[in-house]
Amino acid sequence: MVAGRLGAKLRELRWDRGIAQRQLADSVGVDSSLVSRVERGRDAQLSTWLRLAYGLGYEFDFRFKNVVGARADIMAEEAYDRAERQREGLCTGKRRF
Numbered sequence: 519m520v521a522g523r524l525g526a527k528l529r530e531l532r533w534d535r536g537i538a539q540r541q542l543a544d545s546v547g548v549d550s551s552l553v554s555r556v557e558r559g560r561d562a563q564l565s566t567w568l569r570l571a572y573g574l575g576y577e578f579d580f581r582f583k584n585v586v587g588a589r590a591d592i593m594a595e596e597a598y599d600r601a602e603r604q605r606e607g608l609c610t611g612k613r614r615f
Contacts, residue, residue, distance in 0.1 A: 522559030524567065529557040531574050546573035 532542055539557070543550040546569040556562045556570060571578055 521561055525557045525559040528567075528570060528574070531571075531576065532557075535574055537574070542570065542573050546570060 539553040540550040543553045548566065548569065552566065553570065556566060568578060
């Protein structure tokens, strides 16, 4: 679970800086219970993660990498098949393929 790993990393960074949860929360304008939930790996909004990281003196580096090169081809193929079914009249009513 990504949120759990990020939360553990956030806690580690906070401990390394010697900052209490309440201090971090006050510095970024959130409740200390939110800091606790995030560190336990509970889902939080992206803006919360960004604010907490910034409050510790870090910033997120978003990088997307292509793990499955064929994924785009598969999606294009499915879109083509869907369009064919629509042309053939197989998509009727509210149900979509």
